[in-house]
Amino acid sequence: MNVPLVLLSVFSLMALIGCDRSLEPGQDGKSGSVRTLHYLTWSDYVSPELIGEFERMHGAKVVVDTFSSNEELLAKLQGGASGYDVTVPSDFMVSIMAAQGLLAELDPAAVPNMALLEAHLEHLAFDPSHRYSVPYFWGTVGIGYDSAVVSPPPDSWEALWDERYRGRISMLNDQREVFGAVLRLLGQSMNTTDPLVIEAAKQKLIAQKPLVKTYASEHYDQLLASGDVVLAQGWGGPVARAMADRPSIRYVVPKEGGTIWADCLVVLRSSRQKALALTFVNFLIDARVAATTSERLLFAASNREARALVNQEVRDNPAVYPPAELIPRLEWMTDVGKAMRLYDRAWTELKMR
Known part of the structure; x- marks a missing residue:
């Protein structure tokens, strides 16, 4: 197919319907291509079903890569690995990554589910105001x-x-x-x-x-x-x-x-899809989504409303959801x-x- 003729056809169509239309939700401004989010996470944290749900909801593609330790995560980023948008460091690693300028600041308005954190996860020493991170599982x-x-x-x-x-x-x-x-x-x-x-x-x-x-x-x-x-x-x-x-x-x-401990969701400073990344973070800590993942992983969800949605056997297991009197x-x-x-x-x- 002759490429110039294709471009001419596209321009003609735009002229007919008006060329001031805003981008569709699934587009990134480059020839209408689907936005791609790169997610770097722990090997067992990924649910293909939930990833697929997010992709359908937002007309996006999520590409997943994994790591097995915080040290591996940091080494990968320090070694020049680029293109990642969202990752999941543990508590102490958040402060290290922030100090090295690897993290973007979060916009609370874009992550409304941050308001639903468990009380003991609201003000953490490594990131007291959730400037860079939001707890995911703990x-x-x-x-x-x-x-x-x-x-x-x-x-x-x-x-x-x-x-x-x-x-x-x-x-x-x-x-x-x-x-x-x-x-x-x-x-x-x-x-x-x-x-x-x-x-x-x-x-x-x-x-x-x-x-x-x-x-x-x-x-x-x-x-x-x-x-x-x-x-x-x-x-x-x-x-x-x-x-x-x-x-x-x-x-x-x-x-x-x-x-x-808490594994935390962060957006990398180098991300080229920060708006989509924040939407993804908010999706992952949604009460229903987090409860589904909590039951699969047998880790406690950070969203306090998720606890009630988890089946009682999991919710009452102290290995998963520690009793409140243990926290001190x-x-x-x-x-x-x-x-x-x-x-x-x-x-x-x-x-x-």
Whole structure:
């Protein structure tokens, strides 16, 4: 087909119907092409059905790419990966990305569902006014255990040092979370920058290592469900999944306290589709959409209205929706700045033993 003739036909048609029409919702101004949104997220956070619903609603195309850790996300962006619009860093990574100028400021008027956040998610230290981020899902880190084997029920992080369960204990493959558990056990903040405290935590972890079957941040729910481990440090959601396969599995946040976490939706400063990106963020935290995702992932939705829409079994599971009285015993992980080198060194020394 002759391209000039096609263009001439288009211009003639525009002249007949008027050329001052605004763009259709699904167009980006470039030859009427469909707008494309690039979404960089955790590997299990994507629901093809919900992505398809958004695409139909807004005449857009969503292209999904994934990462497996906050460090991988940051490295990808620092390494020059471009073209992404929306991503999902965890709490402490939000402040790091904001400090590096990677994030766009959010327009609250474009994200009205931000007004429906759970009370304890409204003013967070890493982004107090939600200038750059909005919590998406949240939860806790505690201990998953097999109540048919572990007796009495554990109520302290010290249970992960119990010689009776040698070779049947798993720890997260996450240096901040592993150190966070032992630091709380020692009566310290998981965000300490004191070299002597970090060293003491390292020594206690070295003493524990012969008891540990594996350091795993993925599939430890399967280890619990299969009985290969009977005590597992972990995020509540995967432990809840293990409960479905092995009803004797239980979950507890120890008396010393533990981590509260939130994965947050952000728009990248380099985004070329900021308006569409904000619409997408608002869609993801809509009560109905968030409730659907909460039931699938077994993580707590940030939208307080979503809780009532989740089925009761999920809503009443403390591994998914922590009870309100637990919140004061939880601590947010924060950026420890230059002290991160101390944690890196201690973690390397632990893993090399």
